[in-house]
Amino acid sequence: MGGGILKKVLTGFVVLLLIITASNMLLKKDSNKSASVNTEAIESTLVKSMEETKAEKKKLEQFLTKSAKELNDNGFKVGLGFSHEERNVTVQVQNKAFLEANKTNIEKIIHNTAKKIGFQNYTVDFLALDNYPAFSEEDEKQRKTMMEVIEEISALLKERGYPPNSISTNSNNEILIEMQGMKEDFGKSKEIEELEKILDQMILSKTDLEYTVKLRKKSESAIRDQKWQPIFSAISEETNKRFKEYRGFAYSFHPKPLQIIIKTNIHSSKWFGNSDKKINEITEYVDKIIELKREELSIEEIPYEIIIRDKNDKEIK
Numbered sequence: 001m002g003g004g005i006l007k008k009v010l011t012g013f014v015v016l017l018l019i020i021t022a023s024n025m026l027l028k029k030d031s032n033k034s035a036s037v038n039t040e041a042i043e044s045t046l047v048k049s050m051e052e053t054k055a056e057k058k059k060l061e062q063f064l065t066k067s068a069k070e071l072n073d074n075g076f077k078v079g080l081g082f083s084h085e086e087r088n089v090t091v092q093v094q095n096k097a098f099l100e101a102n103k104t105n106i107e108k109i110i111h112n113t114a115k116k117i118g119f120q121n122y123t124v125d126f127l128a129l130d131n132y133p134a135f136s137e138e139d140e141k142q143r144k145t146m147m148e149v150i151e152e153i154s155a156l157l158k159e160r161g162y163p164p165n166s167i168s169t170n171s172n173n174e175i176l177i178e179m180q181g182m183k184e185d186f187g188k189s190k191e192i193e194e195l196e197k198i199l200d201q202m203i204l205s206k207t208d209l210e211y212t213v214k215l216r217k218k219s220e221s222a223i224r225d226q227k228w229q230p231i232f233s234a235i236s237e238e239t240n241k242r243f244k245e246y247r248g249f250a251y252s253f254h255p256k257p258l259q260i261i262i263k264t265n266i267h268s269s270k271w272f273g274n275s276d277k278k279i280n281e282i283t284e285y286v287d288k289i290i291e292l293k294r295e296e297l298s299i300e301e302i303p304y305e306i307i308i309r310d311k312n313d314k315e316i317k
Helices: 002-073 096-117 137-159 190-206 220-242 275-297
Strands: 079-083 088-093 123-128 164-169 174-179 212-217 246-252 258-264 304-309
Touching: 002 079, 002 096, 002 220, 002 275, 088 096, 096 123, 137 164, 137 174, 137 190, 190 212, 220 246, 220 258, 220 275, 258 275, 275 304
Parallel strands: 088 123, 174 212, 258 304
Antiparallel strands: 079 088, 164 174, 246 258
16 A cells, blocks of 8 residues: 555656656757847847948948038138047037137038938037147148158058058158068068168158158057957947947957957946846847957957946946
8 A cells, every 4th residue: 555655656756857857848948949049130130230330331431521522622621520429520620710700611511411421310519729730831841742752652562562551750750661461570681671771762852851761560469459440340339329328348458368348337236127137138249249240351269258347337247
């Protein structure tokens, strides 16, 4: 009798255990399916958003280029800047007197150009530079001469198989030329020494100033930073578009691994809504941005971590 009862109890326990196991397996399967669907949805949303961003960037470039030309053609010597996050056009003018006399006409040109191109949802601010540098005719002539010299340097280097990454000048009358893809010992090469002499002579023949040319190899860290810039831009742009909690972006290659820092206005305290869920959403979104941009640009994968900061700039863990 006792044995029969024990047998029934054990049988019932086994059946219950099988039901629980089966339920867990179904839940796990549903969970994996849900995660897969969610990942696909994020990717689909991102691909569409990034295509829209590319189109908007092209439109912005046209807007700024044509606005600058129209303003210049109408005799307005101003500078134009644009803030992507605030969608704000900043017009830099010589002084307050110039601003008061020409503000209306400048705004009219900008708005008309935007309308023709179809650029929308922006604001215009003015920045009066009362200490705006006044260039003499001689200064302007020297500036144009240096621009021509830099163009000729770039052309000569490309012809010799050394396309420059950047060409700049400093206060020591040095022209610094940074190049990528060179051998580690390129600075000791006789060919490079000869090239520096040729460039020195060319500059001396074009200007009355004695500039010294210095060729240098672009550092590995600078090359890596340059390669990742499109990814960083995409993170900032797409996260800003998707999450109202976003308020800024930063990154750091030191210390390793690469730190991707997303600044938010989220309260880290559990008393202020489901912050964990939002943090996970942002993290997944940024992960997918990095994945898609790396594949698009064929950039080698490197270790990184995503750090979410709250409204007080404290890391949310």
